Amino acid sequence: MAANRFRLGWFGNLTAPQWRDGWSDRDARTWSDGRFYVDMVRDMERAGFDFMMLEDSLMVPDIYAGTAELELKHAFYAPKLDPVPVVSMLAYATEHIGIVATASTTFYPPYLLARAFATLDHVTRGRVGWNVVTSSEDRAAQNFGMDVLPEHDARYEIAEEFMEVTGKLWQSWEPDAIVIDRERGYFADHTKVNPIDHRGKHFAVRGPMNVHPGPQGKPVICQAGSSPRGRDFAAANADMLLCIPNGLEGMKAYRDDIRARAEKFGRDPDEIKVFFVVAPVIGRTDEEAQAKNEAFLAAEQENFEHQMVHFAATMEIDFSVFDPDLPIPDDVTTNGHQGQFALWKEAFGGRPIREAASKMRVQSMELVGSPVTVADKMEEAMDYVGGDGFMFLSQPPSRSYTALITEGLCPELSRRGLIRQGFSHRTFRENLRAF
Template structure:
């Protein structure tokens, strides 16, 4: 057995926590963000590398042509903008990395470079940017477009976007700030230069009016699953979020990303791959199995919520299809292609209803006690080759967070699988510290 430590992250949604049980005030008070402050503090105490904040920019009405079910189930909306919330989470913590999602299709590059440079300053070098190209025409319609650009073109735009923001982050050299009362110069203009970018999609003069930040460039996070998405991620990202199926799928995905990173002249160890998991934890195996059975029964009952979720990110109106028939072979999406193809591949022959209920957003099933799950994670990392896991729970609850941070994490630490503190002040250096 490996007993090599690995990294942990959390997929955070700035949406309502669990509200169906009806006994938590959090369902109404989460927008003041203290729920998320408590959560990030728990994660830092437990030894997480990061908390990631997902995002989208629309209220979807794709399912049956109305927002009724989207809002009834509160899946993607209502939500908060992750970018300002990063500051609050960072102020309440010392070490953990905080990753905010922002779209290259909608942000102007200058504003994004400035916002993330600012966040890198105020977090003292602990911010990450989850680069997404967005997946929804409904979002495009909030930014003066009728439709999103096509899937691969969005990645082409994103490539140039990253080039521009990187040049802006470079537009302030080190030591440009003198703060020298003797010479009378605060900043040295010879170390601050325009970028004069004129490309196919963007024209930006520069320089940034924000000085060089502690990490210089925020940690770059990405979740490309399609071949074009993987190429983009392997070229640009420090960390990747992914949901390949099973141990062999995980190993193949990580090997593929590392080979692609090498082909771009990068050290593959500089790209950390995080596999999504959703452990079901009990004090005994029987309790864990019972929880899983209840979870699956709830998914069957709430089949409609799953379809509304898919409709939002794939922009396919599943309400017009017969749920007792399989997903049509010729169906495709301009949204999350990787997710859609994975779903079809895993459950292609089954009815839409069955496929939606069986769909679990995870790379491997983890059901058991903290000790049995820790052992399974150890074996998986050993087989796959390393890096880490990201927990995803949608919606989440204080109870579930505690099961992970106070149940599973101590079991991982006892086995030497979890970091024992943070050896560096900055997020990227901690990610690469082992």
């Protein structure tokens, strides 16, 4: 086994796949039946991916210029499927790969979420994960009876109690509560199924849960904290993190920081796996990959519109009021993803908004080249950073891009012994911690 072996995840958007390239018309019209994503997750499992994560949001953004025009023009955040029910479909079509669904602690009731994910843990045979988000959009809040979101740190305070409640619910059945005693006529022992009687600042939940724990006991917990409060929350609760620090130094610093925080909370830092978001540009040769990358950068206006929709939706900032030929003003703040906003401002590097945004990919490091070249860069990065893996981002998704990764890059990674050759354990958590 290679000393620098690492894991792969895929950041999935359950939105319309690529529809403007002239190759994907059928998928653009039929994607919402889920079979496009079934094909994708099967390809990933064969290629050696550890998991597919299903991102989510709960609104049609209209922050940029006060309209949803650009959002719906590019089908960026909408239309979009709810990831929680899609987990069952993807798991039924596969055998080993983990499936992670995003759900918000700001909008879900704890009992409903705990029950849903316990159910998914059963029907996936122990392969479900929960990407814990606190949400960052007032437009989403307005779909749940709120005018605005709670403040950033208050959302994390709610999330911390939410995790306490769901943890109690997942433990409300003792491991040997189901007895199936035919002689006495007892299926379950009522003395081993206990109310939790939680009464806190934000939640009151009696319990117990009315479904017994699944194979993992609780889902694999994923998080994406960037702010100091978010990093503490992740270090205390997460099995895995996705993050977008800038460059190798930022990647190493982020992972070292999370591991140090985990130790502060009394955890083994090896229990937490950090995944760095990347968007590789793959060609048969380095020259072909560079040409693809240059073509992307040449589409400046479209790229600019994409980034403005993305920034406006996640940061709750209307960038249309700023001069695009000047840098982001120093006094701009957000109640959205604060840590990520700080990283984006750093990545902009004081450049004009239009120039920086139109040439930006949401990723920790640039990976452009042939499978051999990109594999070299990934291997060197993991050697330097120390682990633990990469999460690939494709937005919008497409069969052609998936094939470049699963049929082009992954075989090269596999030949080097860098990614998994199979799944040695039954559950997602066990496989995640296997190396």
